[in-house]
Amino acid sequence: MPSLIDLTVNALSLMPTPIMRHFSKKYIAGETIEQALDCLAALNAAGHTGIIDILGEDAEGEAGAREALAEYQSCSTKLAASKHDAYVSAKPTHFGLRTSEELCFELYSALASHCKGLGQFLRVEMEDHTTTDATLRIFKRLHAIHANVGLVLQARLFRNEADIRDLLETLPDGRTLNIRLVKGIYLEPGEIAHRDYAPIADAFVEQARLLFAGGATVSLATHDDVMAQRLFEVVEELGVEEERYEMQVLMGVQVGLWAKWMAAGRPVRVYVPFGPEWKAYSLRRLRKNPRLLRQVMLATFRK
Numbered sequence: 345m346p347s348l349i350d351l352t353v354n355a356l357s358l359m360p361t362p363i364m365r366h367f368s369k370k371y372i373a374g375e376t377i378e379q380a381l382d383c384l385a386a387l388n389a390a391g392h393t394g395i396i397d398i399l400g401e402d403a404e405g406e407a408g409a410r411e412a413l414a415e416y417q418s419c420s421t422k423l424a425a426s427k428h429d430a431y432v433s434a435k436p437t438h439f440g441l442r443t444s445e446e447l448c449f450e451l452y453s454a455l456a457s458h459c460k461g462l463g464q465f466l467r468v469e470m471e472d473h474t475t476t477d478a479t480l481r482i483f484k485r486l487h488a489i490h491a492n493v494g495l496v497l498q499a500r501l502f503r504n505e506a507d508i509r510d511l512l513e514t515l516p517d518g519r520t521l522n523i524r525l526v527k528g529i530y531l532e533p534g535e536i537a538h539r540d541y542a543p544i545a546d547a548f549v550e551q552a553r554l555l556f557a558g559g560a561t562v563s564l565a566t567h568d569d570v571m572a573q574r575l576f577e578v579v580e581e582l583g584v585e586e587e588r589y590e591m592q593v594l595m596g597v598q599v600g601l602w603a604k605w606m607a608a609g610r611p612v613r614v615y616v617p618f619g620p621e622w623k624a625y626s627l628r629r630l631r632k633n634p635r636l637l638r639q640v641m642l643a644t645f646r647k
């Protein structure tokens with residue numbers, strides 16, 4: 345029997361596209377790179393750096409994954425030409441991870457080379473737990489070849505602390521780690537991940553400490569100000585240099601916090617997603633984590 349969440353998401357999927365677009369435009373830059381660049385221009389003018397993400401996951405076979413690479417290469421080239429201060433971030437299943445790990449590595453490696461030529465950084469994102477081992481293997485291989493790549497790690501996973509220790513212990517010569525630490529957007533099973541607020545926040549703070557102590561550069565990606573204040577205490581306590589951390593936020597989310605953090609001298613980088621896949625992507629995300637649905641509904645009713 346379908347759950348209430350399924351029924352609600354299905355109802356949302358029947359909503360006319362222009363209405364759904366209206367509600368999503370706060371969170372998604374648009375369908376084209378030009379719209380994303382306009383958003384970045386405004387963000388840069390307000391003192392924020394950015395991240396560009398082309399919406400999409402679970403590419404359709406090898407052809408779909410290669411198409412995603414071509415889109416990312418074109419996006420990086422246009423981003424470099426615009427001179428906006430931002431880098432690109434891509435999901436493993438968008439680059440064919442579910443088709444072949446080797447293909448996914450090949451495509452990330454091609455994009456990393458392309459970005460290197462443009463003086464850009466590339467972030468490998470992290471998806472649900474079924475992809476964690478393969479993503480870590482791909483990242484390690486990439487990192488051994490390319491200096492301009494970083495990874496996302498999810499604090500809610502029980503395994504995350506051990507993964508951090510392993511990454512720190514097996515660093516290729518001359519490399520340092522660049523990690524975006526997140527709580528983790530996927531509601532994972534209780535056997536492998538924390539599900540409540542307090543243990544997730546505690547794990548996040550301890551894992552940030554471990555990364556900083558290990559010399560990593562860390563993007564603290566959260567909108568949780570209570571947790572952020574604890575993270576700032578860790579930064580002060582360990583004397584973390586300014587260039588070794590920043591806050592990262594999602595476009596349109598808790599905008600008031602960004603100004604507060606910036607005023608306190610904490611730089612805030614904003615994640616700007618765009619692409620024709622915005623509707624399917626938003627609906628899939630809502631299905632995977634019903635808490636997001638609650639936030640969308642609250643935002644909708646506030647309007």
Ligand SMILES: Cc1cc2nc3c(=O)[nH]c(=O)nc-3n(C[C@H](O)[C@H](O)[C@H](O)COP(=O)(O)OP(=O)(O)OC[C@H]3O[C@@H](n4cnc5c(N)ncnc54)[C@H](O)[C@@H]3O)c2cc1C
Binds near residue numbers: 529592593
């Ligand atoms: C730039 C960026 C990139 C990301 N990339 C990825 C990625 O690659 N992979 C991935 O899995 N995820 C990613 N995420 C999403 C991330 O994992 C989180 O799902 C998302 O950021 C929401 O968590 P949060 O830390 O912002 O805070 P939330 O947990 O949403 O909390 C927000 C607010 O609610 C309060 N709060 C919530 N619950 C409680 C409670 N029970 N008690 C008290 N207070 C509470 C908090 O204090 C805070 O004020 C990314 C996020 C960002 C910002």
